[in-house]
Amino acid sequence: MAWGSQAVFLKIAMKDISLYGTILITLIINSLVVLVLISLVSPKGFSEFYNVSNSTYLYFMIAGVLNYFMGRGFYYSSFRFIGVAQATSISSTYPILSAVFAIIFLGEELASRQYLGVVLTMAGIYLLILKGKK
Secondary structure, three states: OHHHHHHHHHHHHHHHOOHHHHHHHHHHHHHHHHHHHHHHHOOOOOHHHHOOOHHHHHHHHHHHHHHHHHHHHHHHHHHHHHHHHHHHHHHOOHHHHHHHHHHHHHOOOOOHHHHHHHHHHHHHHHHHHHHOOO
């Protein structure tokens, strides 16, 4: 419910704000909320931030650029071009890419029902694409 409704609120909020302004505002607000929650809930607090290797920081930086700059940038801008319903449906296919990357880079294996999920997701994307081609 939270993922489904956040896209609608973002589309409304983006009405008079640029794409990068939207990303900046969401990052700042999300960061503040996370900082408060970690300080209140986490038994280790912020100590974990200082106890990781440099390579771990590098992986988090790469993930941040891919997620916040590229991923959210394309996702948020798609609201203006194809609407929230189609954009959210298409963006929900990211588990397929995650599975492909996990197979290639981490050597993970999928169960047969997971392959079925991939096929069904791809069929859904195909149906969305056909919508515009009547």
